[in-house]
Amino acid sequence: MHTKEIGENLFLIDLKTGGFKNLIASYVLKGTKAIIVETGPSSSIPNLLSGLKELNVKAEDVAYVALSHVHLDHGGGAGALLKFLPNAKVIVHSRGAPHLVNPEKLWLQSKEVLGDVAEIYGAPEPVPEDRLIVAADGMIFDVGNSVKLKVVETLGHASHHLSYYEFLSKGIFPGDAAGVYLSEFDVVIPTTPPPFHLDIALASLEKLVRLKPKALYYSHFGKAMDAMQRLQDYARQIKLWAKITEEGVRNKERLEAIRERILAEDQAMRRIASFLRSHPVFMKTAVENSVQGFIDFAEKSQI
Ligand SMILES: [Zn+2]
Numbered sequence: 001m002h003t004k005e006i007g008e009n010l011f012l013i014d015l016k017t018g019g020f021k022n023l024i025a026s027y028v029l030k031g032t033k034a035i036i037v038e039t040g041p042s043s044s045i046p047n048l049l050s051g052l053k054e055l056n057v058k059a060e061d062v063a064y065v066a067l068s069h070v071h072l073d074h075g076g077g078a079g080a081l082l083k084f085l086p087n088a089k090v091i092v093h094s095r096g097a098p099h100l101v102n103p104e105k106l107w108l109q110s111k112e113v114l115g116d117v118a119e120i121y122g123a124p125e126p127v128p129e130d131r132l133i134v135a136a137d138g139m140i141f142d143v144g145n146s147v148k149l150k151v152v153e154t155l156g157h158a159s160h161h162l163s164y165y166e167f168l169s170k171g172i173f174p175g176d177a178a179g180v181y182l183s184e185f186d187v188v189i190p191t192t193p194p195p196f197h198l199d200i201a202l203a204s205l206e207k208l209v210r211l212k213p214k215a216l217y218y219s220h221f222g223k224a225m226d227a228m229q230r231l232q233d234y235a236r237q238i239k240l241w242a243k244i245t246e247e248g249v250r251n252k253e254r255l256e257a258i259r260e261r262i263l264a265e266d267q268a269m270r271r272i273a274s275f276l277r278s279h280p281v282f283m284k285t286a287v288e289n290s291v292q293g294f295i296d297f298a299e300k301s302q303i
Pocket of ligand 1: 069071074157158176
């Protein structure tokens with residue numbers, strides 16, 4: 001069993017990408033038709049399909065596959081998944097769409113940035129252009145039985161990032177706009193790789209807060225209540241990381257030194273430092289790329 005009912009008509013599938021539990025989630029909303037939120041990467045599509053089977057979702061009943069963005073761990077599996085879903089369309093931001101149709105460049109860049117982790121995720125397959133829906137802020141996707149999703153454009157983590165608001169539970173799928181949530185520690189790690197824009201990310205968080213959500217459904221990983229508090233805490237946390245990084249850049253510190261100061265000065269990070277050091281995926285993808293995002297942002301801001 002790797003699926004879980006987490007709300008009315010709402011289910012989580014643990015994709016167990018690369019054998020890691022609680023790393024990447026897909027969500028399934030069941031109305032008269034179904035919506036899948038996030039595919040995860042190509043390598044774990046078989047697990048997503050077995051999850052759908054476990055939930056008695058028929059392939060032909062999936063109407064939409066909603067992606068927060070095209071990074072491999074969120075939308076990398078879209079092309080591979082669509083082969084199994086004859087009626088599904090992929091919802092994506094206009095600036096993300098070209099990377100789904102032609103994923104070659106995204107794959108090369110991912111290998112460069114993520115190294116071995118890209119291989120764990122697997123190469124993305126192309127999505128046929130006629131199976132894409134280019135989403136705009138405020139669009140609503142309805143699959144019957146009061147099950148519907150609203151598109152909320154939340155840039156910052158990427159220039160093509162979307163979140164989704166779910167009406168029945170007043171919940172939000174924040175993709176990477178609200179960090180990586182580690183439920184076992186109740187800690188959030190920022191997801192701020194280059195090209196990260198602090199001011200835009202903060203505006204997006206405010207936009208999500210204005211929806212007064214009750215729950216967050218993190219792609220990494222799982223459901224959390226107290227959504228308003230968590231979004232506001234996250235805004236504070238990324239401001240702190242930005243401040244520490246600005247000081248570091250001014251003092252010409254290297255990434256490792258800035259990373260170590262963040263692990264020491266951010267209380268939440270201090271609590272999980274030893275866990276992070278022993279986790280190859282989180283240290284590389286979450287922490288180091290996020291610190292690099294702040295460094296680039298600080299350097300750009302100084303010019
Ligand atoms: Zn991402």
